[in-house]
Amino acid sequence: MTRLFAFVAAATVVWLAIVPQVEPQPTTITAAIGSNMNHVPSFVGVEKGIFLKHGVDVKLKILNTGQEMSKALQAGEAQVIGAAFSNFPLAVERGMAAKGVVGSMGDRTTMHSDEPVSVWTRKGSGITTLEDLAGKRVGTPVGGTADEYLGAALKKKGIARERVTLLNVMPGNSVSTLQGGSVDAVAVWEPYGSLVGAKVPDAQLVSRGGGYVGYYINISFRNDLIEKDPQLVERFVLAFAEASQYTRQHLDEGAEIATRWIPGLDLPVARTAIRNLTFDPRITRHTIAAWEENVRTLIDQKKLRAALPWQQGMEPRFIERVVKERPELFSDLKPVP
The missing domain is CATH 3.40.190.10 (Periplasmic binding protein-like II)
Incomplete structure (x- = not known):
């Protein structure tokens, strides 16, 4: 009997060795982002295969404004968007169900970061x-x-x-x-x-710039996707953090990649523009303070009807976990005061 078990075990090992293992297919998502330099980490993540490495096949839908991105998400044309605090609260007030899970652009060590404007x-x-x-x-x-x-x-x-x-x-x-x-x-x-x-x-x-507003862009997922597939969100956030660091450490290459996504952008201009941007994926207390100030500004400008708590626009637990578990991806950023 012992010999029989040994034979079966050996046969199983041989079978496993010769039968190809099927890799799980990456999950496909569509991200609506802007036709501008604020989204270079997204361009880099796609072109360098960083998203695919983490099992996410990201299709980019390039649009002109945050308002267009919000409409694409609400219409079901995208599951992910990248929009700024200047318009994201307005879309949430009007019924858009999405939350920012990782930062795309903006210096997260301060609540006023507007150098790109x-x-x-x-x-x-x-x-x-x-x-x-x-x-x-x-x-x-x-x-x-x-x-x-x-x-x-x-x-x-x-x-x-x-x-x-x-x-x-x-x-x-x-x-x-x-x-x-x-x-x-x-x-x-x-x-x-x-x-x-x-x-x-x-x-x-x-x-x-000048510190007049907190110009921050987060990458946001639909709320139902956050609830139903948090592992997908985790993989995406980790990949995005990697893409952001790659961009920071390869600015000229990031600029060159951007020219293939932004119509009419030539390389010398892209190399100048990218140095006015900070690609920091963290969501910090300064990011939250900037949200609250943006909301007050939008109310003052009569664009937003009522105050909107930051919890309705951001879900930081995913990026906080990446910061804790993969600190090397943030070692080249300024520490958060």
């Missing part, structure tokens, strides 16, 4: 400071982060928002609109600020 004009416009925008026409994606930035900056300078005429100009049209003279200035995020600086003759920088 800039205001540009042309020499001879009479505009040299933010105060000079009073009575002028400014092109910006209305309802986006640059719009919120303008409102907060003008308020701090004592200029009523109503004294500036805002025209809805999509980021990709910033160069032609400013160059054509239909606006006196534009307010945009990267890479479009750097693109204006490089492509518009006599372009002049009026303002960049």
